[in-house]
Structures are given as C-alpha cells and as structure tokens.
Amino acid sequence: MRLSLRRFPLRKAVPLAISRGVSSTVEHLLVTIEHDGVVGHGETGGFDTGHRHHDTDAIAAELEALVPRLAPLAPEPLQSLEPWLAALSPPARCGLDLALHDWWGRRLGCPLHRLWGLDPEACVATSVTLGLGEPEAVVARLERWWALLPASRIKLKLGSPSGLAHDLALLEAVAAALEQRRQIAGAPCELQVDANGGWDLEVAHAMLPQLQRAGVVLLEQPLAPLADPDRDTAGFAALQHGCALPLVADESCWDLADLLRLAPHVDGINIKLLKSGGLAEALLMARTARRLGLGVMLGCYSDGSLLNGAAAQLLPLVHWPDLDSHLNLIDDPFLGLDRRDDVLLPPSGPGLGVLPGPALAEEVR
Numbered sequence: 001m002r003l004s005l006r007r008f009p010l011r012k013a014v015p016l017a018i019s020r021g022v023s024s025t026v027e028h029l030l031v032t033i034e035h036d037g038v039v040g041h042g043e044t045g046g047f048d049t050g051h052r053h054h055d056t057d058a059i060a061a062e063l064e065a066l067v068p069r070l071a072p073l074a075p076e077p078l079q080s081l082e083p084w085l086a087a088l089s090p091p092a093r094c095g096l097d098l099a100l101h102d103w104w105g106r107r108l109g110c111p112l113h114r115l116w117g118l119d120p121e122a123c124v125a126t127s128v129t130l131g132l133g134e135p136e137a138v139v140a141r142l143e144r145w146w147a148l149l150p151a152s153r154i155k156l157k158l159g160s161p162s163g164l165a166h167d168l169a170l171l172e173a174v175a176a177a178l179e180q181r182r183q184i185a186g187a188p189c190e191l192q193v194d195a196n197g198g199w200d201l202e203v204a205h206a207m208l209p210q211l212q213r214a215g216v217v218l219l220e221q222p223l224a225p226l227a228d229p230d231r232d233t234a235g236f237a238a239l240q241h242g243c244a245l246p247l248v249a250d251e252s253c254w255d256l257a258d259l260l261r262l263a264p265h266v267d268g269i270n271i272k273l274l275k276s277g278g279l280a281e282a283l284l285m286a287r288t289a290r291r292l293g294l295g296v297m298l299g300c301y302s303d304g305s306l307l308n309g310a311a312a313q314l315l316p317l318v319h320w321p322d323l324d325s326h327l328n329l330i331d332d333p334f335l336g337l338d339r340r341d342d343v344l345l346p347p348s349g350p351g352l353g354v355l356p357g358p359a360l361a362e363e364v365r
C-alpha cells in the first residue's frame with residue numbers, strides 16, 4: 001500500500017481557552033493510503049492533556065518512517081496490520097487506523113456504522129463548548145452558538161487560573177443565561193461542566209454544591225490527571241464519595257486499560273480518537289463502558305471534520321456527544337459531516353464518509 005502525509009492548518013473562528021491555555025490555530029496531518037485503486041483518509045495531530053504531550057512533528061516522523069515498511073503490505077485484513085499499529089504513539093496510530101478503516105469501508109462500499117450494525121437513528125444532541133473568559137464574553141459566545149444551531153447541551157469550561165471566584169461568576173452568568181432562554185424561548189438547555197483538571201480536591205468539594213444549585217448535569221475531569229495510575233485513580237475515588245453529580249473521566253482515560261481501572265470510581269468516560277489511537281480501541285471502549293453501565297461521552301480536540309466524522313461513526317453508542325470543534329473552524333477542509341439541528345449524524349458515505357474538499361484534494365493530487 002502507498003502511505004502519504006500532508007499537513008494542513010485549522011483556524012478557529014473563536015479561540016478556545018481552558019485551564020491549560022488558549023488555542024486558536026493548529027496544524028494537523030492528512031494520512032492517505034492507496035491500494036488496489038481504493039483510497040482511504042485519516043486525520044491526526046498533536047495535543048496535550050497536562051500530563052502527556054504529543055506534537056504534530058513527532059507524529060509525522062513516526063508515520064514517515066512507516067512509508068517504506070508498509071509499501072509491500074496490503075491494508076486487509078485489518079488484523080494483519082495490528083503489530084504495526086501497536087508500535088505507534090496513540091495519535092500516530094489514530095491517523096493510520098482511520099485511513100485503514102476508511103479504506104476498508106470504501107472497499108466494501110459501506111459506512112462503518114452500518115458494518116458495525118449501529119442504528120443512526122439512536123444519535124442524540126452534541127454539546128457545544130464555552131471556553132474560559134470574562135462572564136460577559138462567555139455569554140456572548142453562547143449567543144453566537146445559538147445563532148448557529150439550537151445548542152440544547154452546553155459544556156462550560158471551568159478550572160480558571162484566576163481561581164474559584166472567577167469559576168463561580170462564570171457558572172452563575174451561564175446558568176442565568178440558560179434560565180432566561182428557557183423562560184423566553186421555552187427551550188430547556190442542559191449544562192455540563194468540564195474543569196480540565198484545573199481543581200484540587202478542596203476546590204472540587206467546595207464547587208460541588210454550587211454546581212448542583214446551578215442545575216449542572218455532569219462534572220468532567222475535576223482533578224489534574226496523574227502519570228501514576230494508582231494516584232490518578234485515588235483522586236477520583238476520593239471525590240466519588242459525596243459527589244451526587246455523574247463524574248466523567250477525560251484526560252485520565254485514554255484507552256481500555258484506563259477505562260477498566262477507573263470504572264469503579266466514575267460514572268462515565270470521555271473517549272477521543274487521538275487518545276485511544278483510533279476507532280478500533282474506541283469501539284471496544286464504547287461497548288465495554290456501556291456493558292459496565294457507564295455513560296459514554298465522545299469528545300474532540302481542535303479537530304477537523306475528518307476526525308469528528310470518524311468519531312461520528314460511533315455516535316449511536318454515545319450518551320453525551322461532544323463533537324463541536326469543526327463547527328468553530330473558518331477553514332475546515334473536509335466535506336461530508338452533517339447534522340440535523342444539534343444532532344450530528346454518522347456520515348452515510350462509504351468508510352468514514354468524509355472526504356477532503358477541493359482545496360486539500362488539489363494539494364493531495
């Protein structure tokens with residue numbers, strides 16, 4: 001098979017601030033494989049969870065090194081490629097895993113969710129994200145979302161470096177805006193909170209009653225993720241007692257091993273393809289989480305709609321979709337990911353169902 005890479009920029013319409021910093025532009029990689037007249041595409045790029053960091057240059061170097069090694073091999077059966085995938089970092093594996101799955105689905109002429117027997121009618125609304133900022137600016141961002149789509153599920157980022165008082169002011173302002181919308185438009189909105197590891201145990205305990213008072217429905221990653229798995233698990237265990245809100249692990253939960261480790265102490269996990277290393281592991285995680293009675297969130301980083309379209313193939317298994325990054329791009333180079341109001345739909349085209357648009361396709365050629 002022929003493996004090739006292209007870099008492309010993704011620029012955000014509204015920069016996103018979270019507890020770890022602000023992002024406005026990223027560079028991602030288009031990973032393409034060609035074999036037997038069929039082409040498959042994947043997307044990947046660097047990201048940071050506070051305790052682990054991957055940059056796009058290192059991911060590109062890993063994949064470049066594979067070009068001559070994969071040349072004599074075929075992309076099917078997918079299982080025969082597993083040893084090559086296993087040796088890669090999660091984001092490099094994600095790029096190749098997506099391209100292989102896209103190739104496989106296109107070869108069979110079928111979208112992945114159909115090959116997996118999933119029901120596209122089972123999808124629910126995605127949340128949209130409100131980053132950190134001054135309360136007036138964050139409420140203005142919320143209005144901007146409402147101008148674009150119904151936005152019935154809101155994810156508010158807290159864990160502000162400015163401290164607890166700023167988090168409380170933000171929570172109050174957003175909860176008031178949601179209540180006002182409910183009264184005026186009659187449209188109820190769900191409020192989720194993601195602290196991105198920005199709190200310690202004391203702050204988290206102080207925030208819990210405030211979150212409940214504001215009608216928050218779930219709390220994501222309150223404590224910083226820790227490289228030592230036992231200490232990381234202990235943080236969730238310490239918070240679990242006295243926490244009436246569903247507790248969701250994101251930065252702490254990358255793969256199936258993390259899911260099994262955290263399962264007794266959380267109510268849900270946030271799966272992201274760049275953390276899991278692609279769709280094979282993500283499908284296993286979603287099915288396992290459901291079997292264990294955990295809620296499944298499906299999230300994104302600063303991703304284009306090839307990555308989000310790949311994730312969308314799993315949406316029928318997801319309770320809390322959180323795939324909004326492509327809706328905030330001024331130059332998303334891909335076509336094929338659609339939505340009905342604020343419900344993203346698994347793309348219906350073969351494979352991932354998302355293709356490079358004219359600008360990127362021209363470059364690839």
Ligand SMILES: [Mg+2]
Nearest residue numbers: 194220250270
């Ligand atoms: Mg999160």
